Amino acid sequence: MGFAGSHLAEALLAQGGHRVLGVARRAVWPDACRHLAGQVELYPCDLCAGEALEQILRTVQPERIYHLAGYPHVGRSFHEAEAAWQGNLTATRSLYEAVTRWGGRPRILFVSSGLVYGDNAAGCSENDLLQPENPYAASKAAADLMSYQYTRYPGLDIVRARPFNHIGPRQTTQFAVSNFARQLAAIERGQQPPVLQTGNLQPRRDLTDVRDIVAAYMLLMEQGRSGEVYNVGSGQSYAMQTVLERLIALSGVAVEVRQTANLLRAADAAEVRANADKLRRETGWKPRFSLDQSLIDILAYWREQC
Numbered sequence: 001m002g003f004a005g006s007h008l009a010e011a012l013l014a015q016g017g018h019r020v021l022g023v024a025r026r027a028v029w030p031d032a033c034r035h036l037a038g039q040v041e042l043y044p045c046d047l048c049a050g051e052a053l054e055q056i057l058r059t060v061q062p063e064r065i066y067h068l069a070g071y072p073h074v075g076r077s078f079h080e081a082e083a084a085w086q087g088n089l090t091a092t093r094s095l096y097e098a099v100t101r102w103g104g105r106p107r108i109l110f111v112s113s114g115l116v117y118g119d120n121a122a123g124c125s126e127n128d129l130l131q132p133e134n135p136y137a138a139s140k141a142a143a144d145l146m147s148y149q150y151t152r153y154p155g156l157d158i159v160r161a162r163p164f165n166h167i168g169p170r171q172t173t174q175f176a177v178s179n180f181a182r183q184l185a186a187i188e189r190g191q192q193p194p195v196l197q198t199g200n201l202q203p204r205r206d207l208t209d210v211r212d213i214v215a216a217y218m219l220l221m222e223q224g225r226s227g228e229v230y231n232v233g234s235g236q237s238y239a240m241q242t243v244l245e246r247l248i249a250l251s252g253v254a255v256e257v258r259q260t261a262n263l264l265r266a267a268d269a270a271e272v273r274a275n276a277d278k279l280r281r282e283t284g285w286k287p288r289f290s291l292d293q294s295l296i297d298i299l300a301y302w303r304e305q306c
Helices: 003-015 031-036 050-060 081-102 114-120 135-152 176-188 210-223 240-251 277-283 291-305
Strands: 021-024 041-044 064-067 107-111 122-124 157-163 195-198 229-232 256-259 271-274
Touching: 003 031, 003 210, 021 050, 050 081, 064 081, 064 210, 081 107, 081 135, 107 135, 107 210, 114 135, 114 157, 114 271, 135 157, 157 210, 176 195, 176 240, 176 291, 195 240, 210 229, 210 277, 229 277, 240 291
Parallel strands: 021 041, 064 107, 107 157, 122 271, 157 229, 195 256
Antiparallel strands: none
């Protein structure tokens, strides 16, 4: 249960009528999510451990499975390719095989990634060619296609989502916007010199609030068509330079922005932007959080943490 998973759990609990359970390698909530400990039971299990996972399925008898688990690090995947393939492809196949052996008929939402489109990710539709450019995206694309195959045989009920970049409170500093906000909060408190370290600020990214992303997941669980795939994102892209300038303005501190070599990626698409027309048309989804509101909430979160 990580960043998006904790927000999904909150949304499901707020909706009511659900018994929410989770599976994680360690059945311990991170400090930022401890408020969920008494509301969501966690089962300790690595998804690649098929027999243990099957036993959990037989015990819990889930009606719905949100499959958000996986290897999350785009940049690090160049150096950890085996971990990316294991965490995204092997773990997903292990889950589907465990469901098949159990014999239940849960509806499953598989969370893929907008990065499967590669450089073609500016306004692409679900029918566009998959051209992943890093081990993370390639392993996600493979698991995405495999998920479709499992709807054909043995006939699992799987809907696929391809979310684009999402941001929000509790995201780790391995992601740019959260990293910027944490540094600004530390500078405000005098815990860091007024120098903000960044990577490449030229790329444009479709940044959707995680709370809007999980709302889309819940709608797809209800209304998505089995075997189909849906892009999830706002459809607007922002230069990371603009995002950083907005965060600095919200903070009100004077900082020197310094690009750092170890924060640069081996490959970086110039623009990543979702075409979520299919999602909007079939579910009525639309974002509720503006970029500025997301940035305000992220900065507030890091002010509490520093």
